[in-house]
Amino acid sequence: MRSLGLRIGIAAAYPAPPPDQRGGKGKGARAAFQPLSDPLLRTAEEPGTVRRDNSASAKRFCTISLLAALLAVPARAAQVQEACGTCHPGVKTEYRDGIHSQALGCTACHGGDPTTDDIEAAHAPAKGYIGKPGRADIPALCGTCHADANRMNRFSLPTDQYAQYQTSVHGRRLAEGDTHVAVCTDCHGTHHILPAREPTSPVARRNISTTCGRCHADAALMAEYKLPADQVEKFRHSVHGIALFDEEHPLAPTCATCHGAHGAIAPAVGSIRDVCGHCHGRTREYFNEGPHRAAADAGKMSECLSCHAYHDTAHPDATVFDTTCPSCHAPDTAAFATAQQLKTLLSQSQDAVATADDEIARAASVSPTIARLRPRLQQGWAYVTEALPVQHSLNVDRVGDLTRSARSISDEVRGAVHGVEEENRLRYLWLAIAWVAILFTVGVTYAYRRERQRQRRVLGIRNS
């Protein structure tokens, strides 16, 4: 009730301006989307706020400010008092569980008078009621708050989403009048908006590809834009999709990692290595050092995509050298020979370290402490891992140095493992030899002792 009283008081102090003063054009007017009725969000700089210079108004402002300070209650409680839910219970329930219910009421987006149960009065255009916002107006409506640093500061949220959206393919097409493109609510939802950190949010990391796929996997819709509709499916089975969904890697990319979120755009040729380089920084550096960079700059190859594809990027292995290199380099060229050299070096080192890893696992069943060799082998893996990005420089000598170090460590570890295994085998042989020696010595000693006893008996009989 305190909150309701506060609302009424503020509404009286700052009555909503008539529609003609809002600079809007009826139901879809952007300026009409100001959250006029929400005292907790209202600021002095808010567009649509009517400034009054007279002293009476100033006194009233001071009084109300004081009341607001004294009677301030949690914003969520304030929302419960709105009467909209009386007629829209489903929406109310949906909205109550969303993040916006913590700070906004229905009227922030829809306008109207939340204090009355009278349908006509609540939906009166005079009270700023605009109904369901049009798709074309939604980004600007959301931007009213989300582009306002004063409002977003308390939530530690960025304020550049709306600006980014306007530069995106979606935003540019919307500005051109295409309302089929994605707007804020397509990705974030409408009443039940959840922050990205919530696992069930449509913009949570694991859900982003599904959210994008609602449009981009729609073949009919994509046909209008001459875009393929299989990207989401391809991504799901790619190395990135596997890392995201199966391995739950915290740094696995989503659609937004490469395309941007609010500023979604297809990376242009020439910038692909930079986009991939967000995560594969070392690879980008070595790529730029190698001869492929000049080819890419000359437009002769599509940078990373030439060898690794996109959306369905597979886990790269030695077969890449056999499947992709020949598409540009003939088998009898020096470039192809270089590729084969790199393939050999990398395959040998990977196989060597993997074999050592397997042998440690095998020997661990006999000698548990053999696992102490793993840290040493990890150094071998580190050389292999370093060689993988370095190969993009196509510098055979450099890759050779790294892979040689990896193989050397692998040989060292395997030698130690073999030593332990050999000793395990020999110990039973030595045990058998030891028992033969023991039994032989025992037999000889026993015979000696028996002989002495016999001699003593004979001597005793003779003496007696």
Place this chain on the structure above:
Amino acid sequence: MFDTLKELVRAERGRTVSAHLTGFHYLGVMMLVAFVCEATTGILLMIYYRPSAAAAYHSTAIITDEVRLGWLVRSLHRWGADALIFLASMHMIRVYFARAYRPPRSINWVVGVLMLVLLLALGFTGTLLPWDQYAYWYIDSARQTIAAVPVLGNLVLGLFWGGWDLGEEVLLRFYAFHVGVLPWLAFTLIGVHTLLVWRLGIQEPAPTRAPRPEVRTPFFPDFVATLFILTLLAGGVLFSAAVVFPPSLFQQADPLLPLAHTLPRWYLLPVRELLRALPGGLAASAVVVGAVLIFLVPVLDRYRGTSVPRLVVQRAIGVLAIAAWALLTAKGYWR
């Protein structure tokens, strides 16, 4: 000086023992051999072992995996300790039932029981040294048990723990006791015990069917030959156990990752079972009282005769104690 030595050797060459000795009469000498084995392997382990929380586990792993035959030395040391305690227990049982604790060998009984306590302490302190998970959590759980023992508990805790939590400081203390204090005390007591046995001779078996003719055999070489045979066979068993069942090394000790279940060494299983069966203070007191009674056996048994019916109580107590010990061990093992 050489004349004295020659005289001594000549006198000892004439030493004889009863021809009716059984294998049990050789247990004490076999213990001596086992102790030498423990000392030798212990010194070899000391060459590579590093007594610090940071290096103890790693050095044990190196001994096990890298040092040539290091695993065998470690395994022999571990199984040798078990063998030593086993032989000591069997030796004590033999002495009890032979009533070899009676004067003039009373003092040797007390020295022998003290040696057994020292061997248990050596085994206990040695358990912590590998500094793996088992070692850490077994010793940590033993601390609570020791603390429950009245009077002696705090003394032992003060000696071995010194008021510290289980860590670097305690490891160093255990190491110091294991290699610098207890072995020398044991060595001294073994010297005294052996000297007394040498001077007083072996308690020879009483004739079961009187009269039995007095048959004696020379100590050298007959007794020694039999001892050699038994030692070789026991050594073969020890070597086999060391080769086939080398001691495991768990993960490095982690104070933040408790082991839910740590089985004590076999010789301490009955103590733990007793502590579980009886309320803490009572069980600990029972153990202490039991140990004191074992010390006082020569005083409690004042009968000097050999009449079997009059020895029923003494035999019954012995059998019951062994049965109870075996039962508690079995219960603890199969719990």
